[in-house]
Amino acid sequence: MRSTRPATWLVPLALVSALTLSACSNDSSDDKGGGGLGGSGGGETYKIAFQGPLSGDNAQLGINEVNGVQLAIDQANESGDLDFTLELVKADDQGSPEQAPTAAAQVLQDEAVLGVIGPSFSGATKAIGATYGDAGLSFISPSATNPTLSEQGFPTFHRIVPSDNVEGSQAADLFAAKGYKKVVVIDDLSDYGKGVADELQKGLEAKGVAVQRIGVDAKTTDYGSTATQVASAGADALFYGGYDAQAGLLAQALKAANFTGDKYTGNGGKSSVFTDGAGDAGDGWFFTCGCSDATVAPEAKEFSKAYQEAFNSPPSTYSPEAFDAANAMIEAIKTAAEDGAPTRDSVEKAVDGLDYKGITTSVKFDDNGEVDASAQTVNLFVQENGQIKLLGNIKDQA
Amino acid sequence: MNQRLNLPDWAGRAVACLFGSVVLAMMVGPQQGSQNDYGVGFRQAVLNPRIFYFLLIGVLVFFAITYQDVVRRYASRPGVRPLVAGLLVLLASYFLMRWYDPLGNNAKFAGLADAVASTSGLAPLAKAFFGWLWWVSLVVLVVGIFVAIARRLRALGWAMAGLAVVVGVVALVAHAAAADAGGGIDHSYGAPTALVGYLVLAGAGVLAARSRSETAATREFVERVMAFRPGLPLVLMGLLLGVLALVSATWFAPQQANATLVDTSSLFSGSDASGLSEAFLGWLGYVLFVVVLLAGAAAVWTRNRVVGYVAAGLAAVTILIVLVTLHDISATATEAGYPGADGPWRDLGTGGWLLSIAVFSIGAGAFVAARRAHRPAGADEARGTVTGRLHQAGASTTVLSLALFGIGLALFYPPTATTFWQQALVTDIGVYVLLAIGLNVVIGWAGLLDLGYIAFYALGSYTTAYLTGSLPVQPPSWLQLSPLWAIPVAIAVCLVAGVLLGAPTLRLRGDYLAIVTLGFGEIIRIVAVNNPGNITNGPRGVESAVPHPVIDLGFLRIQWGGNQLQYWYLLLVLLAILIFFFYRLEGSRLGRAWAAVREDEVAAQATGVNTTRVKLLAFAIGASTSGLAGVFFASDIGYFNPQNFILNNSILIVAYVVFGGMGSLTGAIAGAAVLTWLPNFLRDQVPSEDRVMWIGAVLVIMMIFRPQGLIPAKRREAELTGLAGHDPSVRPAVQAVPASEGV
Amino acid sequence: MSEFLNFLMLGLTRGSMYALIALGYTLVYGVLQLINFAHSEVFMAGAFGSFLVVHLVVGEGEGLGGFEQLLVTLLGLVAGAISGAVVAFVLERVAYRPLRRRGAPKLAFLISAIGASFFLSQLFGKLFNRLGNNQFPDYLHKGEVLWTPFGARIKLLQVVIIISAVLLMIFLDRLVSGTKLGRGIRATAEDAPTAALMGVDIDRTISRTFIIGGALAGAAGFLFGYAFVFSNTMGFIPGIKAFAAAVLGGIGNIRGAMIGGLLLGVAENLIPTAPWVGGDAWIGQEWTDVVAFVLLILILVFRPTGILGERLGRAA
Known part of the structure; x- marks a missing residue:
């Protein structure tokens, strides 16, 4: 008999018991639906699915969003003006097109799912848009910004964020109007960051503004050399296409490197994670965002507070958007439920006909699933004394 | 350290067991830490009455180890193994598996039992089963069979076996009654698995009653x-x-x-x-x-x-x-x-x-x-062997x-299967099985540690996208191909890439080769992200969907894309071809040369093996398999982006191969299948965010208890256990083969 | 010139942290001939451990005097080193020793370590948080410029990091070349069976090697976490880079790891910016890793055992 390290016996037994226990704890914490074996789509429990990255490299973004959705659903259930109970189904796609079809299949096999919030990423959206379309299942993405998504002909696609084109080109107009001669455009090599940065660069070059591009992987933590490079480039302004945590680090590094130009970032960078992370280095940063003021409006403040209470952390990038998307979906299910039991088809119709005022935007979709042009404005924000405040429509800011 | 402090062995063991149970407590449950309060996750996990359950587990394990001689003596009795196996199967059935799909989140046994409890008009037997019979019978059976084994009570053994069969059938019938009442399509396997578990228990009972020997x-x-x-x-x-x-x-x-x-x-x-x-x-x-x-x-x-x-x-x-x-x-x-x-x-x-x-x-x-x-000639006359x-x-x-x-x-x-599992079977499991059998050639057979294997997969995928006109750069019109015709091109491209990478680097040994291949993998991915000359469309992924393949022979037209099953059968064909090819390859001159290089490169060279050429061939063959997987993946999924080709995936494929059993074709398939199945299975069991943690734990445990992998190659197994394995007819002297120095 | 100095300082800062991590890889490789893939999580554990202690002691870290700052820094280093050492010790006990007892093939260790790496990183994520932006209290005012030779901006933080790293490396070098434990480590690296015959307790030596490597990585975790941010996945990239650095210097070679780490850190900062070319970058920063890996591959092709060669015994 080969001798075995005694302590190693512990592990498989422990694992088995752990699996068993975890199964118990998950089950017992689940909220049980109505009586009977009403699983065949009937009964009074409807489900909203969230599809996005909950594990893997991009998990943070997905967790931000799923928390927003969870909050919306919990609030709706507690409010008492629903005739039905809502449940959340989480489908993890790791943000990758490869995993997206499996996650979509997980969503689709649950007959009670009436609508989907997600996918978070454009690549995943492209991979499953047709599948959801075939099933007639409405989906609202809180963060997929690739401009080509609305041209793919996905019948049930919607998103409540403007595409990269809108954000990038309007920022380019602003920069040209402000008279910048040279702009450094940094992106985080992600789908979103690079998309916005590309659009911005195109717009700026068309207007004769010199552009220097720098790409820094989103997993970078050391922005020292990037900042030093920016400081020595002699640019009037900088735009960072990427997400909040990284933008906060960049802000700190830029301050340390003594960069004096104007600093901008987009929708992805505008959150309290940025303000917390950057500290006073974030003062003076501008944000272009296709969203209304999410810090002043009372509902928005309530949202921040409730989110903080529920998840022990401040809302981060795309949490408010996901919250809006979920509320819009709930609204649509309510509308659909007015004429009998809601189905996927009736919910899809209701989503198309929505006119709902959220905390980041008015949710009203055009035929392609984009937020209707009438409701879509890009606003400029600025951080002052650790607070983000609204300056107004970006077109009036020159 | 222990010796100097004169700590007795059992004290260290006790600390280890209790520490293990605390770690387990942290792993299990929905708690999640927070930036505002770094201690909250710990408090929810550990400072909570449930910690006593975990400590109890730790204490039990401690006693099991401390008195392992006693435990082992009982564990080797005939019937104990089936008893444990049956118990595990039943626990899995009751706590991990789905019993009734239409209930969605609550589809496991507990959910169905709740639903049954609140339904009127069901047969009393079904109600009883879901209410109390299931756990009472389980406890009675396990205790009864154990007593029958320990005290050698034959009658009890038979009785328990009979009871087990009856309860198993009751489980099936009760489930059928419940499912009938609920309606809807049910693909779940909980009830049949329970039946299997009860049958295994019955087997244990029979063994307890019938067996006359002392050890199993x-x-x-x-x-x-x-x-x-x-x-x-x-x-x-x-x-x-x-x-x-x-x-x-x-x-x-x-x-x-x-x-x-x-x-x-x-x-x-x-x-x-x-x-x-x-x-x-x-x-x-x-x-x-x-x-x-x-x-x-x-x-x-x-x-x-x-x-x-x-x-x-x-x-x-x-x-x-x-x-x-x-x-x-x-x-x-x-x-x-x-x-x-x-x-x-x-x-x-x-x-x-x-x-x-x-x-x-x-x-x-x-x-x-x-x-x-x-029958084997002479088997009858030579009774001795x-x-x-x-x-x-x-x-x-x-x-x-x-x-x-x-x-x-x-x-x-x-x-x-459900559409979910069909999807998972093709895009998660199938593709990675293809990749694993390719990497098995490089790692398992030739003994070259390749941490950038995913790069060839990327090359295959992008080649397909190029040839089908899905990238910003269009191929010349005569080169526009259906994905199936892209297969030879992708294989050729990966073959060339494999040779180009391998030729200068293959003289490096193990870990140096690992970092070089890792670098190569990252280079390919970063190039795809950075998109020089707008070839790859950058992080956005391919520009338009890669079309589904079509076979059009006039009289016969097969158009893929309707559902995943079509791809499954395509995959089976590809797998069959590859397995046949690799199976032949393993025993060929080249395969033996790989084994020689893996075991001792210097000796192989001395006996006339052209090591560079042999290693290069392994690299190229592995690479082209990966390219083939890339073609399959690209045409199945339509859209992909560089995100699919991150370093982590390379590492995972290595894990699949080793987990399955290095150098064994069936092992590689089994390893990839199990480890790609697991995360999908865990979707129902743990919070999605924690799945990677559990997979990590499974990897460590597997390597501790079965370092040779699930289904090790015969040659590899010999390295660990001696040539004869468990065959007692081989003389002990032959079994004493030293452990290898190979990878 | 000022630009060059700026980038050089940035490079040395990052490089010294790489070197500290790389030392762990190299030490373990020396005694076991194995790459410890879970080493990056030891580094991560150091950051979390030291954060908990530092946060407990200084709160938000406002208004500390110079001496207190020094004390807190030392405290952070020690706390990081202890957490790293503990995790490394447990890691060796759970993921390595049982496999050694069974004479497992080399790749089984690799997979076991990879599994442990997944496990640790996600367990810390579950226990603390999975956000990517945890920050230490800024008790040192890390942006503060210390002095400006030739117009370059040398920061206090950079000096602290480089000095700490250099001290740790000198300490390690003395430890390995001058003490009984160090002799044991070198003997084990040279020829484990013979060393065992000479009375070296191999198990204990290996365990202590893990502890030393873990302590260094944990201290690096503190420095890294304080300088930038820390998270449960922070280990992955520095881990890979440090692995590359260790290989570059000649894996198993202690001074090789130091040189490799510094070289890689400096190269990463100088490659994309290339201040000597003047003004604009000659190659985008997004290509840094490509250039670094190509250089690594080239160096290995021409010097297959790294810059200083392999032997632990020889160099120390």
């Missing part, structure tokens, strides 16, 4: 069974499944109309379905099944080669007729506008497929019997039987 000899027992009449287990399995299929399974199920074979027959009598189908549904099906069964049984019993092949042929014809019928009824129903019918091959229940598996299994049994028709030979014959029959049954499952099981 599981392996010998299995071999004796297999060698008694080769193929018999397969035929019995076929009988069981076939009866299930013909009597109770659903054959046609649009809109939850779960029609069994009899119902389906009456449904289609007088319809436009062909005469053959109607006959099959009406009477031919039963007749054919009985005929095949009789022929198979005869072949197995008489060990007559001719009868065996005839039975296998009959089985093949029967399967063909089943398939024709299935196609016919689904197509007819759609044409006739039956509500809910979606088209050919849709809306079929499990029945037809189950019957196919059953018939295939019987045919396979007959085939095995035919193959084993001649009969154990050794028995071992050999039994083992290879077991392997052949399992392999054939696996093929049957692979062919006919997937159509009965």
